[in-house]
Amino acid sequence: MDPIVLATVGADTEAHSHFASMDGMSGIIYVRDVEDDVIETLKQRAAEARMSLSAYAAQQLTLVARRPTNADVVRRARQYAAARxxxxxxTPTTDEVVEAVRAERDRDTLGDSE
Incomplete structure (x- = not known):
């Protein structure tokens, strides 16, 4: 298994200032113990996207990091419901939401069999 070098060690390092001045990156991440098949898949996807492996991996990490966690979504939903x-x-109760979803699924299922 090879490590993947994605991008700085820290904002106060010489490496950081070199990379930041080159392409606006703010850090380097070393990912160790990446399975060979995962590396090959990432390389293929990067090539399909016409990107370098580093750029593709950085893009994917950015997408993951910017996506809210399940806990964030639940917390926001509870805050929203409380504010409403x-x-x-x-604001419908959880039971009302579950009942509505089930009814919609049942309606879709019945509609498919007709």
Whole structure:
């Protein structure tokens, strides 16, 4: 297994200032113990996207890092529901949402078999 070098060691390092001045990158990440098949898949996908492996991996890491975690989504949903309740707006209960989803699925399933 080969390591993948993606991009700085730290903002105060000489390497950082060299890379930052070259292409605006803010850090280097070394990823060790990456399975060979994963590296090959990433190389193929990078080639298909007409990107270097480093640029493709950095893009994918950026997408993952910017995506909210499940805990973030749940917390935001609870905050939103609480704010709606405080403002007097009607917010469906969890049971009502589950019932509506099930009814929609049942309707879709019945519609498919007709």
């Amino acid at each position: 309740r405080q403002s007097g707006a009607l």
